[in-house]
Amino acid sequence: MSKRDGVILGAAGGVATLAWRLWFPWLQDDMTTIRSTNRQATKSIRDAKSGRFIIDMFEEQVKRVPKKTFILFEDRIYTYEFVNSMANRVANLAMTWGLKQGDAVATVIYNEPAFVWTLLGLLKLGLVDAFINYHNKSGPLLHSIVVSDAKVIIIGDGDELLDSIDAIKDKLPADIPIYVYGKAGSELPDRYLSMDTELLRVCxxxxxxxxxxxxxxxxxVCYIYTSGTTGLPKPALVNQAKAIGLSKFYQQVWYNENDVVYVVTPLYHSAACGHGLFNTIDVGATIVLRKKFSARHYWEDVRKYKVTVVQYIGELCRYLLKVPKDDLDGVHTVRVAVGNGLRPDIWEEYRTRFRIPWIAEFFGATxxxxTFINVTGRVGAIGRWSPIMRVASKGRFGVSSHVIKYDVVNDTPVRNxxxxxxxxxxxxxxxxxxxxxxxxxGFYKGDLAASEKKIIRDVFEEGDRYFNFGDLVYMxxxxxxxxRDRVGDTFRWKGENVSTREVCDVISKLPFTQDVNVYGVLVPDSDGRAGMAAISLKGEAEVKPDMLKDVFCACEKELPAYARPLFLRFTKDLQVTQTMKHSKLNLIKDGFDIDKIADPVFFLDVEKRTYSPLTGDIYQRVVTSRL
Structure with missing residues (x-):
C-alpha cells in the first residue's frame, strides 16, 4: 500500500468514525458502560464457578496481607490478621451452641468492627447472619427477630440497643440465648450473657x-431486611451467589487493594455491607467505619484517613451541602463517589463544591x-437502557432488563x-x-406470598416472569x-424505605381511628418523600389534643424515627379504587399545602411531643427547610 493510499484510508476511517458519532452519539457511552460492567460480570462468574465465597476471600487476604489495615474506626487500626483472630473466637464460641449449617443468628450491632468479625465468624461455620435494623423498636423489632428463626441473638455495644431488646425479651422464645457486647456479666440482667467475656474464654x-x-x-450468607412491597420488615435472601456479585460491584469503578472506602450508612443495608465491606474483602482494600453519620466531621474523616472512595445516599450529600463552606471542602484524595439517590438539583453543586472527580450513581434493590449504574457522569442518570445495553446485559448475567409502561393510578402495568x-x-x-x-x-425468607407480589408474569410471552423494582423511571x-418515584405501597425517606402498611397498622390500632391512608409527600430541598397520614375518625368525632398526643406516642413507641409521619390530615372519607385499595393520587398531589386542603392538617412537633396545627407560618418554615 502506498503512502497516498494509507492517507486516504485513514481519512476515510476518520470520516466513518465521525459519521457514527454524529448518527449514534450514544454509542461511546455504551462502550464505556459495557467496559465497566463487564469487569463485574467476568469476575463474578469466575468466583461463582470456583466457589470463592466471601469467607474464602477474607481468609485469602489474611494469608496474603495479614498486617495490612482492614478497618479504621475511631482512630484505631484493625488489621486483617486481628479481625480474623476475633472472627475465629466468634466461630469457636458459636461451635458450642450446637447449631447446624444454615441456622440463623440475629445481630443488632452499630457500624463498628464487631459487626464485621461477628459476621465473618458466623460465615466460617456456614451460619446465616440476620442483620437487624437497630432503629427498629417494639413490634417491628420483635417481628424481625422472630421471622428470621434466629437461634441466638447478639447485641452490639450501646445501652440503646440493650434497652430495645429488653423491652421485647419477654415475647421472645425463652430458649434463645442473648449475648451482649460491651458489658461484663455482672452488669447484665438475668438471661443476658457477656459476649466479651465469652470470647475471652475461647481460643x-x-x-x-x-x-x-x-x-x-x-x-x-445473611438476611438483609427490606420493606419489600407492604407490611413489616422482610428478610431478603442473600445467598453466596448474590454475595459474590455484590462483592464485585466496585469493579465497575476499578476498585483495588490500594483504595480506602468510607462507609457511614448502616452496615445492615446492602449498599454498605454488600458493596462497601464485601468489595473491600474481595480485593484486600481498607474500609473506614463511622458509627453514625456526621456532616460536620465527614470531610475531616475523609482527609484524615486518606479516603479514595466514598459511598453515599442522596440525602447524605444534601446534608453535606448544608454545612457552611470551608476552604478545605475540595482538599481530599477521593477519586470516586458511589451511591444512589443523588438528585439532579444538587448533583452539580455536590460535584463542584467538593471537587468530586467521578460520581457513579447506581440503581438496584437488595x-x-x-443493577444499573451510570459510570459516564451524566447528571441525574441511574444508568443506560439502549438497544446495545439490553443485549449486552442479558449476555453477561443471563437475565434481561426492561422498562415497561405503567398505570400509576391503578398501580398496574399497561398491556396491549x-x-x-x-x-x-x-x-x-x-x-x-x-x-x-x-x-x-423466593425473595424473602418463608414468605412466598410476599415474593409473588414482586413478580410480574406473562410480560412478553406466556409463562415468563420478571422482578418488579416498583420504581418509575424516565428515559x-x-x-x-x-x-422518578416509587409506586405502590412504599416510599423512601431519610435513606430508608418506609412501608405504608406498617405505619397504617400502628395508627389504626388507636381507638378513635376509622381508617388510615399513609403516603409520601414531597418536601422542598429534601430527598425522598416525607410520611403523611390521612385519618378518618369514628362517628362524628372531632380532632382533640389527646388524639394528637396518642398518635405521636404510638408512632414514637412502635416506629423508627424515619417512618413516623411528619404530617397528619384528618378527613371524613378516604377514597378507594375499584379494587378497594386506598387511592393516594389526589392526596399525594395535595401534599401538605394548606392552601389546597380544606381538612385540618398537623405537623410533627418534636418539642411539644405531639402533632400541632400546620399554620401558614409553619408551612413556610417547612417549605424553606427550617423546620
Whole structure:
C-alpha cells in the first residue's frame, strides 16, 4: 500500500468514525458502560464457578496481607490478621451452641468492627447472619427477630440497643440465648450473657474449612431486611451467589487493594455491607467505619484517613451541602463517589463544591436480580437502557432488563390487546423490571406470598416472569434513565424505605381511628418523600389534643424515627379504587399545602411531643427547610 493510499484510508476511517458519532452519539457511552460492567460480570462468574465465597476471600487476604489495615474506626487500626483472630473466637464460641449449617443468628450491632468479625465468624461455620435494623423498636423489632428463626441473638455495644431488646425479651422464645457486647456479666440482667467475656474464654484457633464444605451458591450468607412491597420488615435472601456479585460491584469503578472506602450508612443495608465491606474483602482494600453519620466531621474523616472512595445516599450529600463552606471542602484524595439517590438539583453543586472527580450513581434493590449504574457522569442518570445495553446485559448475567409502561393510578402495568406489556420509548416513563433466573426460590425468607407480589408474569410471552423494582423511571433521547418515584405501597425517606402498611397498622390500632391512608409527600430541598397520614375518625368525632398526643406516642413507641409521619390530615372519607385499595393520587398531589386542603392538617412537633396545627407560618418554615 502506498503512502497516498494509507492517507486516504485513514481519512476515510476518520470520516466513518465521525459519521457514527454524529448518527449514534450514544454509542461511546455504551462502550464505556459495557467496559465497566463487564469487569463485574467476568469476575463474578469466575468466583461463582470456583466457589470463592466471601469467607474464602477474607481468609485469602489474611494469608496474603495479614498486617495490612482492614478497618479504621475511631482512630484505631484493625488489621486483617486481628479481625480474623476475633472472627475465629466468634466461630469457636458459636461451635458450642450446637447449631447446624444454615441456622440463623440475629445481630443488632452499630457500624463498628464487631459487626464485621461477628459476621465473618458466623460465615466460617456456614451460619446465616440476620442483620437487624437497630432503629427498629417494639413490634417491628420483635417481628424481625422472630421471622428470621434466629437461634441466638447478639447485641452490639450501646445501652440503646440493650434497652430495645429488653423491652421485647419477654415475647421472645425463652430458649434463645442473648449475648451482649460491651458489658461484663455482672452488669447484665438475668438471661443476658457477656459476649466479651465469652470470647475471652475461647481460643482464636482457625476453623477447618471442612466444617463448611457443604456450602453451595444457594447457601445463605445473611438476611438483609427490606420493606419489600407492604407490611413489616422482610428478610431478603442473600445467598453466596448474590454475595459474590455484590462483592464485585466496585469493579465497575476499578476498585483495588490500594483504595480506602468510607462507609457511614448502616452496615445492615446492602449498599454498605454488600458493596462497601464485601468489595473491600474481595480485593484486600481498607474500609473506614463511622458509627453514625456526621456532616460536620465527614470531610475531616475523609482527609484524615486518606479516603479514595466514598459511598453515599442522596440525602447524605444534601446534608453535606448544608454545612457552611470551608476552604478545605475540595482538599481530599477521593477519586470516586458511589451511591444512589443523588438528585439532579444538587448533583452539580455536590460535584463542584467538593471537587468530586467521578460520581457513579447506581440503581438496584437488595432482592433485585440486576443493577444499573451510570459510570459516564451524566447528571441525574441511574444508568443506560439502549438497544446495545439490553443485549449486552442479558449476555453477561443471563437475565434481561426492561422498562415497561405503567398505570400509576391503578398501580398496574399497561398491556396491549394481546395482554402483553409495552416497552417504553425514548421520552417516556415506565417501571424497571428484570428477569428472574431459573434458580429462583423466593425473595424473602418463608414468605412466598410476599415474593409473588414482586413478580410480574406473562410480560412478553406466556409463562415468563420478571422482578418488579416498583420504581418509575424516565428515559431520555440518549437512552439514559432517571429515577422518578416509587409506586405502590412504599416510599423512601431519610435513606430508608418506609412501608405504608406498617405505619397504617400502628395508627389504626388507636381507638378513635376509622381508617388510615399513609403516603409520601414531597418536601422542598429534601430527598425522598416525607410520611403523611390521612385519618378518618369514628362517628362524628372531632380532632382533640389527646388524639394528637396518642398518635405521636404510638408512632414514637412502635416506629423508627424515619417512618413516623411528619404530617397528619384528618378527613371524613378516604377514597378507594375499584379494587378497594386506598387511592393516594389526589392526596399525594395535595401534599401538605394548606392552601389546597380544606381538612385540618398537623405537623410533627418534636418539642411539644405531639402533632400541632400546620399554620401558614409553619408551612413556610417547612417549605424553606427550617423546620
Amino acid at each position: 482464636p484457633a482457625e476453623i477447618c474449612k471442612t466444617v463448611r464444605s457443604q456450602l453451595t451458591l444457594k447457601s445463605l 432482592e433485585g436480580t440486576t 390487546n394481546k395482554g402483553r406489556c409495552i416497552p417504553i420509548k425514548r421520552g417516556e416513563e415506565g417501571i424497571l423490571i428484570s428477569g428472574i433466573p431459573p434458580s429462583y426460590s 431520555d433521547n440518549q437512552y439514559y434513565i432517571y429515577f
